[in-house]
Amino acid sequence: MENKRFIYADNSATTRVSDEVLEAMLPYLRENYGNPSSIYKLGRDAQRDVENAREKVARALGADPNEIYFTSCGSESDNWAIKGTAERLAKKGKKHIITSVFEHHAILHTTEYLKRQGFEVTYIPVSEKGLIDPEDVKNAIRDDTAIVSIMYANNEIGTIQPIDEIAKICNEKGVIFHTDAVQAVGHVEIDVHKQGIDMLSLSGHKIHAQKGVGALYVRKGIALPNFIHGGAQERNKRAGTENVPAIVGLGVAIESAVKNIAEKNAIITPRRNRLIDGILKLPYTRLNGDREKRLAGNVNISIEGIEGESLLLMLDMYGICASSGSACTSGSLDPSHVLLSIGLKHEVAHGSLRLSIDETVTDEDVDYILEVIPKVVERLRSMSPVWEKMMKGESYE
Amino acid sequence: MLYSEKVMDHFSNPRNVGEIEDADGVGEIGNAKCGDIMKMYLKIDPETKVITDAKFKTFGCGAAVATSSMATELIKGRSIDDALKLTNDAVVEALDGLPAVKIHCSVLAEQAVRSALSDYYTRQGIDPLPIVGEIKEPEE
Numbered sequence: 001m002e003n004k005r006f007i008y009a010d011n012s013a014t015t016r017v018s019d020e021v022l023e024a025m026l027p028y029l030r031e032n033y034g035n036p037s038s039i040y041k042l043g044r045d046a047q048r049d050v051e052n053a054r055e056k057v058a059r060a061l062g063a064d065p066n067e068i069y070f071t072s073c074g075s076e077s078d079n080w081a082i083k084g085t086a087e088r089l090a091k092k093g094k095k096h097i098i099t100s101v102f103e104h105h106a107i108l109h110t111t112e113y114l115k116r117q118g119f120e121v122t123y124i125p126v127s128e129k130g131l132i133d134p135e136d137v138k139n140a141i142r143d144d145t146a147i148v149s150i151m152y153a154n155n156e157i158g159t160i161q162p163i164d165e166i167a168k169i170c171n172e173k174g175v176i177f178h179t180d181a182v183q184a185v186g187h188v189e190i191d192v193h194k195q196g197i198d199m200l201s202l203s204g205h206k207i208h209a210q211k212g213v214g215a216l217y218v219r220k221g222i223a224l225p226n227f228i229h230g231g232a233q234e235r236n237k238r239a240g241t242e243n244v245p246a247i248v249g250l251g252v253a254i255e256s257a258v259k260n261i262a263e264k265n266a267i268i269t270p271r272r273n274r275l276i277d278g279i280l281k282l283p284y285t286r287l288n289g290d291r292e293k294r295l296a297g298n299v300n301i302s303i304e305g306i307e308g309e310s311l312l313l314m315l316d317m318y319g320i321c322a323s324s325g326s327a328c329t330s331g332s333l334d335p336s337h338v339l340l341s342i343g344l345k346h347e348v349a350h351g352s353l354r355l356s357i358d359e360t361v362t363d364e365d366v367d368y369i370l371e372v373i374p375k376v377v378e379r380l381r382s383m384s385p386v387w388e389k390m391m392k393g394e395s396y397e
Numbered sequence: 398m399l400y401s402e403k404v405m406d407h408f409s410n411p412r413n414v415g416e417i418e419d420a421d422g423v424g425e426i427g428n429a430k431c432g433d434i435m436k437m438y439l440k441i442d443p444e445t446k447v448i449t450d451a452k453f454k455t456f457g458c459g460a461a462v463a464t465s466s467m468a469t470e471l472i473k474g475r476s477i478d479d480a481l482k483l484t485n486d487a488v489v490e491a492l493d494g495l496p497a498v499k500i501h502c503s504v505l506a507e508q509a510v511r512s513a514l515s516d517y518y519t520r521q522g523i524d525p526l527p528i529v530g531e532i533k534e535p536e537e
Binding site for chain 1: 406409411414415425429430432433434435436453454455456457458459461462468
């Protein structure tokens, strides 16, 4: 099993820093090291460039620059939006939060924390296809609802949620609507003002910026308490000396990410479809998540009779980087909450494979992946007592 | 998740994979819901009580495959008494360690061996309980 190739098909986990972003960042790691709060030119220049990056992020989202706050990551943005709003509105007697069962843990663990602080949380279920019904959100809203937080696109199965409808419902009811758009930015067209989104979280390293930088959009007129206290940075809202190189990089990355979404998706989608159709030729497989309403680069398939981590390790030997929702990759005994939420049985969820490709994964790479996967699956199935039982028609539960 | 070279070796080239048609003892442990199942086959010499062959089939993660493989290596050519003394710690040590979250895989391997020996005694018409003890199924 020689390493014939290297194919990075895990862009939902993180992305490579693009050359363009790296080039833009380098001066700020060398000569332009000023603190944006300093009065002399070196500092003023840094401040100017942070503000330029803010404008770029704002433009990419259809927001105003003063609605953008830089953070350290998507999780921080999520925590800030939810905890900040909850804290503020609790004082007005609003102690109810609505979210969905298959959010990222940055949301779910935050709402669990708030539950222990006396908040009530409604978790909207998702359909078998991995989609939220806006009517369910509508019906869940109460007089004391502080915030609705529904992810834009799911990180595992890639399903794109009906954000416009949900935002409209929240706007009509006067409830703040937040969306975790970490997986969506750069892959779907977003215009926060037009769509009626009140708050939105994004992360840099999912769009070819570096790790350790994110942003939170907060619509003008929404007061959000400080999350980090200590300095006047981010208009007194988020203390801490700005991560200037990363912020500059994020500006370049997001500008490039939203530039030609349709063109990129037109390249990625047929390749993604070939992967889906190719893997589904294997017996006892199923596609997870709606086929149409999904991110252009997302493939998520359950392969029965095998376990996800073994599959990933074997794919790695062939130079293919992928991901899985198995328990073994989650560090617990339970498989992915996302796969369970769409109705998969534990044993089926353990054998899931996620490929998330970008435009650099070529047609030849797709051919190679489709050549390797059946071999690896065959090998793992041949040593699997579960597969043996399935083939004998016995139950393995 | 950082696996030792030995774990990766036993995962990518597992020893003793397969079945033994005329096995003298077969044990299975774990369940698909938890994500790990090990099936162990033993061939035992009726005279010397030495384990002359051991094979396994495993559904599970890299550590589950590697611990199964190592366990069969550690008991092959050894007496039943030696095999009964096999602990999960010995499997972990032989693999140059396992990540903390994977220790349960080594327990499964230990229990798979005991489960196969238990089946061996049952087939011999001997109550396995006093010799092998209770087989511990993993917690759900």
